Amino acid sequence: MTEMKSIESRNLHPAMNLRSAPVILDVQHVSVDFVSERQTPAHAVMDLSFMLREGEMLGLVGESGCGKTTLMLSILRLLPAAGRIVSGKIDFFERDLLDLTEAGMNDIRWKNISIIFQGAMNALNPVRTIGDQIKEAIVVHFPRTSKQSLAERIDELLEMVGIGANRKDQYPHQYSGGMRQRAMIAMALACNPQIVIADEPTTALDVMVQAQILELLDNLRHKLGLSVILVTHDLGVVAEICDTVLVMYGGVSAEYADVDSIYNDPRHPYTQQLLKAFPDLSRPKDRLIAIPGYPPQLNALPPGCRFAPRCPQVFERCNIEQPALYQLGPFHQAGCHLLSAS
Amino acid sequence: MQSQITVSGFGGFWANLKQNSMGVFGLIMVLMAIGMALLAPWLAPYDPNAPVKVTIDDIYAPPSPEHWLGTDDAAKDVLSNFIYGSRVSLTVGFFASFISIFIGGAIGIMAGFLGGRVENGLMRLTDIMLVIPDLPLAVVLVALTKPSLLNIIFVIGILGWTGTARLVRSQTLSVKERKFVLRAKAIGAGQFYIIRRHLLPLVLPLMVANTVLVISLAILNESTLSFLGLSDPTTLSWGQMLNFAFTRGAMSAGAWWALVPPGFGIVWVVLGCTLFGHGLEQILNPRLETHHLAVGEEMVAREDSRMTPGEIVELT
Numbered sequence: 116m117t118e119m120k121s122i123e124s125r126n127l128h129p130a131m132n133l134r135s136a137p138v139i140l141d142v143q144h145v146s147v148d149f150v151s152e153r154q155t156p157a158h159a160v161m162d163l164s165f166m167l168r169e170g171e172m173l174g175l176v177g178e179s180g181c182g183k184t185t186l187m188l189s190i191l192r193l194l195p196a197a198g199r200i201v202s203g204k205i206d207f208f209e210r211d212l213l214d215l216t217e218a219g220m221n222d223i224r225w226k227n228i229s230i231i232f233q234g235a236m237n238a239l240n241p242v243r244t245i246g247d248q249i250k251e252a253i254v255v256h257f258p259r260t261s262k263q264s265l266a267e268r269i270d271e272l273l274e275m276v277g278i279g280a281n282r283k284d285q286y287p288h289q290y291s292g293g294m295r296q297r298a299m300i301a302m303a304l305a306c307n308p309q310i311v312i313a314d315e316p317t318t319a320l321d322v323m324v325q326a327q328i329l330e331l332l333d334n335l336r337h338k339l340g341l342s343v344i345l346v347t348h349d350l351g352v353v354a355e356i357c358d359t360v361l362v363m364y365g366g367v368s369a370e371y372a373d374v375d376s377i378y379n380d381p382r383h384p385y386t387q388q389l390l391k392a393f394p395d396l397s398r399p400k401d402r403l404i405a406i407p408g409y410p411p412q413l414n415a416l417p418p419g420c421r422f423a424p425r426c427p428q429v430f431e432r433c434n435i436e437q438p439a440l441y442q443l444g445p446f447h448q449a450g451c452h453l454l455s456a457s
Numbered sequence: 458m459q460s461q462i463t464v465s466g467f468g469g470f471w472a473n474l475k476q477n478s479m480g481v482f483g484l485i486m487v488l489m490a491i492g493m494a495l496l497a498p499w500l501a502p503y504d505p506n507a508p509v510k511v512t513i514d515d516i517y518a519p520p521s522p523e524h525w526l527g528t529d530d531a532a533k534d535v536l537s538n539f540i541y542g543s544r545v546s547l548t549v550g551f552f553a554s555f556i557s558i559f560i561g562g563a564i565g566i567m568a569g570f571l572g573g574r575v576e577n578g579l580m581r582l583t584d585i586m587l588v589i590p591d592l593p594l595a596v597v598l599v600a601l602t603k604p605s606l607l608n609i610i611f612v613i614g615i616l617g618w619t620g621t622a623r624l625v626r627s628q629t630l631s632v633k634e635r636k637f638v639l640r641a642k643a644i645g646a647g648q649f650y651i652i653r654r655h656l657l658p659l660v661l662p663l664m665v666a667n668t669v670l671v672i673s674l675a676i677l678n679e680s681t682l683s684f685l686g687l688s689d690p691t692t693l694s695w696g697q698m699l700n701f702a703f704t705r706g707a708m709s710a711g712a713w714w715a716l717v718p719p720g721f722g723i724v725w726v727v728l729g730c731t732l733f734g735h736g737l738e739q740i741l742n743p744r745l746e747t748h749h750l751a752v753g754e755e756m757v758a759r760e761d762s763r764m765t766p767g768e769i770v771e772l773t
Contacts, residue, residue: 191643193639193642193643220645221645221646221647222645223645224642224643224644224645225643225644225645226645229643229644230640230643232636232639232640232643234636237635237636237637238636238637238639238640239637239640240635240637240655240658240659241659242658242659243654243658248637251641251644251646251654252644255644255645255646255650256645
């Protein structure tokens with residue numbers, strides 16, 4: 116039933132070591148609604164839990180519109196006006212971020228948790244220099260930094276991501292796409308955060324530059340001991356650099372496991388389908404199989420399992436009851452009725 | 458890592474302005490008017506406030522070596538009146554437009570950035586101000602208050618902000634939705650900081666360019682009010698000169714020299730402001746900056762690349 120895909124196991128982060136590292140972010144049963152006056156609320160994220168350990172890179176995978184970005188913005192409490200976090204807890208170093216005041220949250224933002232947005236061009240202010248915008252993050256949190264050390268820090272950050280310090284007085288339009296993304300990474304690291312959320316950092320970049328950016332991110336993570344949440348569509352990237360993977364479907368967690376289990380022993384039909392839809396270099400003759408249908412509309416969800424209408428192994432119960440998450444191993448969860456027997 | 462670093466600050470500003478010949482032209486026109494207003498006591502051949510002995514021949518006397526632009530209905534030198542008149546016109550123009558821009562900018566940014574009820578209230582107020590015809594309201598307001606220079610400035614200022622408010626609001630709305638504002642929130646920056654560091658730099662160029670255009674409107678308004686006889690009769694402005702010339706028979710006397718100079722002055726300043734305003738808009742918006750792109754013919758800099766028609770090129 117499960118198609119085995121082999122990946123080389125990596126020696127960068129021994130799994131055991133990772134499991135003993137302290138948990139710094141614990142997201143528990145978070146649900147996010149988008150409210151509007153005329154329509155029923157759209158349940159963008161429902162009952163979602165995951166945790167992030169020190170030095171861990173978590174890959175967040177799923178189709179467009181499945182709630183990945185919403186979940187990430189909820190962590191920073193930056194949802195658009197219609198977004199509401201209706202339940203759950205987001206513990207950061209055992210403090211619930213949802214209990215904080217706006218001022219308290221402002222203090223956490225960027226200093227402890229920073230974010231690299233998708234589309235660097237839009238995330239940079241076109242009328243201010245790159246150096247000035249990197250400086251901004253430091254000044255907001257450490258207003259008494261001297262000019263001298265600010266300048267040194269900016270140079271250091273730019274060098275760290277491979278941009279010459281002599282380019283700090285240039286404007287975003289004078290940078291190439293890859294450089295802008297590097298500058299965004301430099302910006303994200305400005306205040307030495309514990310967590311960096313990388314929301315599709317490589318969209319709209321060509322494959323070579325994508326590889327460079329991801330390698331940079333991975334290197335910096337090891338060098339600085341960062342925890343990274345990497346939001347992406349690219350399962351190849353996830354296999355390459357992530358330690359753990361959370362597969363989302365229609366706002367819920369479909370499967371959550373370490374990267375080896377996801378690739379070698381996927382248990383949720385959606386994960387299995389997703390892997391089949393992705394090319395595997397070791398079996399070049401295999402046909403790619405697309406998943407028929409579309410992701411569900413978030414304000415008109417099927418009553419049972421959200422994946423039921425597209426699932427090849429659907430049976431009666433799937434259309435009636437929402438599946439619970441089943442614990443399949445010390446670090447492997449999946450939400451599917453097929454797993455209830457085992 | 459050789460790279461061209463952009464010139465910024467005032468050096469860059471002048472370098473850019475020099476490229477924009479219309480803007481430079483407008484600036485020169487405005488500066489000439491300001492210079493004339495400042496140096497009026499030295500430039501004007503006569504003191505317009507000094508009493509003159511009048512004979513019938515001195516009234517609407519045509520241009521002559523003593524009076525280059527002739528005399529007006531009170532036998533005063535038109536050239537001197539014209540030079541001194543620029544002072545009032547420019548003062549009213551500048552101060553009234555600053556009031557307008559300040560009110561309009563503040564209302565536009567607040568409405569755009571805060572949204573919701575605040576926006577609704579402020580924009581309805583703007584709409585109401587917009588549909589009330591300016592001129593009759595100005596006439597009423599000036600008539601109710603004393604027609605002094607200060608009141609005129611104030612009335613023109615508080616009637617002229619609606620266009621700016623709508624312009625600034627729409628720009629604010631579009632800037633507010635940009636990703637870098639979300640990034641600034643993610644950085645942990647407060648609302649005031651975001652307005653100051655992210656919104657203003659993108660709204661300000663528009664406001665500055667708009668200021669220069671509003672100055673020309675304010676000068677026109679002042680001239681209109683003066684022409685209608687609603688200004689302080691003791692202050693001398695271009696509109697006042699037109700009013701006196703028009704109501705005191707310059708037309709029937711054929712004294713074109715009493716009408717043309719103030720009219721010319723108004724057109725000069727308004728045109729100068731408009732040209733300069735458009736020039737500023739192009740410079741202050743860095744996204745319109747194109748100097749890093751080679752243009753047209755210059756783009757191909759290879760020496761051997763030009764071919765003349767009919768030329769036979771040998772490829773070796």
